[in-house]
Amino acid sequence: MLKDITLGQYFPGNSVLHKLDPRMKIFLIIIYIVTIFAANNPLSFVLVLASAFVLMLISKIPAKLILRGLKAVFFIMAFTAVINIFWTSGEHLLLDLGIVKIYMEGITYAVFMIVRVISLIIGTSVLLTYTTSPIALTDGLERVLAPLKVLHIPVHEFSMMMTIALRFIPTLIEETDKIISAQKARGADFNSGNLMQRAKALIPVMVPLFVSAFHRADELAIAMECRCYRGGEGRTRMTQLHYQSQDIVMLIVMLSFMAVVIALNFIF
Amino acid sequence: MEEAKHAASIALENVTYRYSIGTPFEKAALQNISLQFEGGIITGLMGHTGSGKSTIAQLLNGLLQPTEGKVTIDGKDIWEDPKKISQIRFRVGLVFQYPEYQLFEETVLRDIAYGPGNMGLPQEEIQRRVADAAKFTGITPDMLEKSPFELSGGQKRRVAIAGVMAMDPEILVLDEPAAGLDPRGRKEILGGIRAYQREKKNTIIIISHSMEDMAIYADKLMVLDHGHVSRYGTAHDIFCHAEDLKRVGLSRPQITKFIMELQKAGIPVESGIYTVDDAYHEVLRVFGEKERG
Structure with missing residues (x-):
């Protein structure tokens, strides 16, 4: 049940996407997102969707896993689609139900929106979360954001917090599973009653979970202290990041892709 | 009015249990295992890490459903009516490993009363059971009014065990109840469990690594190896076969x-x-x- 959550989990592998420099992946993601939102005609949407699947193939990550991640946002997609269908007005009236009118434009927008969300999720998860280990991800993020230090923004601290948060997601999920089982063994019932009763039934899970999370945080702080952790000042790294030729190639491919999509906007 | 209680026996019949079915991580924790725990005694269930002990514990009270095979109490399949599985959890109590992490109430008293409260018992019956469970686990009246988070690790452990004891299950399964405690703490907790069993005459299964403890507190020992029962008998029967024990990764006291x-x-x-x-x-x-x- 809880273990089936895959959103934002690293899937070890050996593809080109796994080997890219994390900093480059962050730039690529930004370009990719801009491209997705720049697309505004059927041909470019076909291209965007195709690119998402091409990325998926390159990453060699099982499609099943990614599709399961999509299932999690199914509700958001359905909601966006419905809103777009009913609230967009245009010239080509398809159906007049009195209060609501459905236009051809609404349906087109709904389809575009869904394609956008699907590409966004496949693209970002394949480019970043599934193919980048949490450590590499925060390391890359820290480097990319390093210029903000000039503005006295504690970049290192933020990235450390992110690393720790990511590191503890699986631990906390496991812990939650264990506590739920233990309370079930004491006769807790999570599946019946009205909303209020169900919310109340969660107290025996939430309290121990919070207590142990704080406890863990305390222990971790002490363990870091013992290893002389003093923040980012003057801290060196075991792995130094260097851009490789594959990073440059990917950047050129991605930029050309954006150029094509934007060019298509002017043609149509 | 106490009626003469019949001690229930619980058994696994040709049980197979697989984790994460349908994913690349699928793995069989137990493969076609059959075993029976006798009623009215303390059985020590032993085996090395990964021998499936904890999976068995969760199968016994219906937290896990066997992929194949049956779990039976006195010959009756507990999954006969899956809607009534919560009733089975009242009959088979389970104390998890490191149960002190499940405490949540404002006072020790209310935490121990959580299980019996879920059973829908009348208030005075709950109070009686809490007092009873506190007696066997060595919880003093002044501790009952404290917050469970003020207590030491060993005391929390007792409260958690008392919380399941107070449900007065016919069968009580404890997963490593003495893990991580000092010798005195071990002796007090295991001694309390034994005194409880002797008075209630119910069926108790203790999962443990410790040959020393089980030689003292269990009536019969069951040794698991690679998902099957390698030996079953009294401490004497088991410890006579030193080579056998060594092979399954355990040793004599x-x-x-x-x-x-x-x-x-x-x-x-x-x-x-x-x-x-x-x-x-x-x-x-x-x-x-x-x-x-």
């Missing part, structure tokens, strides 16, 4: 090894000694005789 070394050195102590107390008396007997003679 240290005191038994010590007594055997004495024998090897030509001191006429009896074999078949598994507890420090017995060894103490035996050594005194032998050396006392010598001094007299």
